[in-house]
Amino acid sequence: MVSTTPEGLQIRPRHLDFDLPNPLPRHWHSGDAFKSHLFDAMSVLFPDGERFFIDSVRQFRDQISDPALKEQIRGFIGQEGHHSREHLEYSNRLRELGYDITRIERRAQARIRYTQKKFSAKRQLAxxxxxxxxxxxxxxxxxxxxxxxxxxxxxxxxxxxxHALEETEHKAVAFDVFNQVCGNRKLLRRAMLMGTFFFVLDTSRGLAHMLKRDGLLWNWRVWRDGIRWMWGKEGVFRPLIGTYLDFFKAGFHPWQHDNLELLYRSRAEFEPQPV
Ligand SMILES: [Fe+2]
Ligand SMILES: [Fe+2]
Incomplete structure (x- = not known):
């Protein structure tokens, strides 16, 4: 049974520089408001969210003795820290377009503060x-x-x-730390239900805000096409239902979804090209 990150898989941050267009085209994804703002709404949550992930794992760093996992934690922190910075830049571009990004950030920060104050370190890690x-x-x-x-x-x-590539590389790090320091599956499942609820809520609120500023919130065509793009036959989210639910199975581990080949294939895009 798969129970750790595959041996030999290196988790290292790539210090890439992104030259985000300035100003950011409002509808940078195919001229489509819904698609662009769904990505935007998730992106705005990342800087604070990823810092929370880093803090949650860091609290248990000293309890981990396995050198391989220790090394993976270092890679995880490096990658998430870098994501956080790049997505902050992205948030600033959105701010410059007139969206109230600060309000969305404050809401996320307040929730994280509450979680860190009221919930045990193990629940934060879960x-x-x-x-x-x-x-x-x-x-x-x-x-x-x-x-x-x-x-x-x-x-x-x-x-x-x-970002997707590095999320794939470190997908099991927090999970493995949790397994070593706690392993309570009930806690993990409850955390998933709660996490899903707030992630969907915050993303939807961000999306609705940006559509509203564009004057498209009540445009039924935007919603019809957007919902079809998410949940239709060829929808982005539709194929994820099964893999999402696998999390609730006894003995689940993220690497049971073996996408190592896809990972190595995607890495080639970010390898320095021969001159
Ligand atoms: Fe990330
Ligand atoms: Fe991550």
Whole structure:
């Protein structure tokens, strides 16, 4: 049974620089408001969310003696820290377009503060492991199926694919730390239900805000096409239902979804090209 990150898989941050268009085209994804703002709404949550993930794992760092996992934790922290910085830049571009990003950030920060104050360190880590599963299955979808980003601005495609690749590389790190220091599956499942609820809520609120500013909140065509794009036959989220639910199975581990080959294939995009 798969129970750790595959041996030999290196988790190292790539210090890439992204040259995000300035100003950011409002509808950078195929001229489509819904698609662009769904990605935007998730992106705005990342800087604070990923810092929370880092803090949650860091609290247990000293309890881990396995040198391989210790090394993976270092890679995980490096990758998430870098994601956080790049997505902050992205948030600033959105702010410059007139969206109230600060309000969305404050809401996320208040929730994180509450979680850190009221919940035990183990529950915080469980929430991290759960949310990392959500990011991992979305990342797999993005890497596997280029059509999800087809027609988008090339630099944003690069940013999202880079993030998706690194989420795949470190998808089991928080989970493995949780397994070593706690392992309570009931806690993990509860954290997943709660994490899913707030992730969907916050993303939807961000999306609705940006559509409202664009004057498109009540445009039924935008919603019809958007919902079809998410949940229709070829929808982005539809294939993720099964892998999402696998998290609730006894003995689940993120690497039971073996996408190592996809990972190595995607890595080639970010390897320095011969001159
Ligand atoms: Fe990340
Ligand atoms: Fe992550």
């Amino acid at each position: 929430a991290t492991a759960a949310l990392e599963h959500i990011t991992a299955i979305m990342a797999d979808g993005l890497l596997r199926d280029p059509k999800h980003l087809q027609g988008a601005h090339p630099e944003l495609i690069r940013l999202w694919r880079w």
